[in-house]
């Protein structure tokens with residue numbers, strides 16, 4: 128029997144990331160090749176002309192899964208009855224900025240959209256925040272949507288995970304998906320902790336520890352971490368625009384795994400509501416390794432060994448999240 132269409136929202140729909148993201152969602156890469164979608168596309172009034180062009184192109188792709196396209200600048204219409212939301216719409220940073228410098232400009236968008244989620248979306252909606260500073264925007268969004276479980280909100284650190292996985296895969300000369308279980312801890316910022324100490328690699332059919340194959344502790348504790356931490360800034364310096372194709376790919380990977388579940392024995396990183404696991408701060412959106420079942424509920428992977436090196440890095444990024452949260456709460460009170 129044919130599936131009923133689901134309503135999927137993409138905000139910032141006239142922007143860079145959405146241009147790649149919409150293609151993949153419409154093609155069936157996220158919700159499955161047999162899942163029809165009704166696309167809700169939100170942007171601000173001055174972008175409605177550009178959005179019209181995006182709608183034309185989506186139509187011209189002749190995707191069979193797209194049942195309806197709703198371009199709008201009205202939050203009620205955008206959030207009405209949605210089952211999944213990609214909250215991308217926000218200002219991107221420019222060269223020389225940290226992502227938290229966007230907080231004052233962007234966090235109010237997520238306060239308003241939290242309220243809209245609360246009022247109009249399905250209570251089971253899965254929300255992925257991409258707009259920066261993503262963790263703290265997701266925290267605010269959830270705070271203003273008290274009728275929706277906190278577990279339904281997440282922020283994107285999958286791009287960091289993909290970057291980390293790819294750095295290792297190129298170094299070991301294996302395909303990117305042969306590397307698994309790299310972890311991103313904490314904030315999607317330059318304090319994040321990319322951790323390869325639990326990572327595995329499939330070498331000609333044999334699963335080995337990445338650390339044993341690379342045999343280069345100095346790299347994994349040094350250049351590997353800083354490359355991933357600074358990759359967003361490096362893309363901006365080169366492109367004069369922030370990453371878009373790779374951000375869209377990561378958003379698809381994140382939502383696909385949330386919707387369909389993770390592969391047995393593997394975990395992925397998502398910034399989710401922290402319960403204080405691993406003694407990191409609670410009540411912030413902290414990126415953890417998670418596993419997801421067919422019920423679409425994520426669970427933080429427990430019991431991983433944390434050494435002193437990791438402890439210090441996990442604490443540092445946790446402190447930054449606590450500070451960002453305080454700053455965001457005071458912006459929202461204005």
Ligand SMILES: NC(=O)C1=CN([C@@H]2O[C@H](COP(=O)(O)OP(=O)(O)OC[C@H]3O[C@@H](n4cnc5c(N)ncnc54)[C@H](O)[C@@H]3O)[C@@H](O)[C@H]2O)C=CC1
Pocket residue numbers: 138139140141142143144145169170171174215216217218219220236256257258259260261283284286287315369370371374
């Ligand atoms: N979490 C992550 O890994 C990543 C996050 N980002 C962030 O994603 C965000 C979007 O990036 P781009 O698409 O490159 O930016 P962009 O500037 O190309 O597009 C953003 C779009 O959002 C729209 N917008 C602004 N306010 C809005 C509102 N209240 N409601 C709906 N739409 C609104 C703008 O009009 C624009 O069309 C930025 O904050 C960027 O820093 C980017 C890459 C990776």
Ligand SMILES: O=C([O-])CC(=O)C(=O)O
Pocket residue numbers: 219220226259286358359360362363369370374
């Ligand atoms: O660096 C930026 O501002 C955009 C972003 O979040 C990333 O590429 O990771």
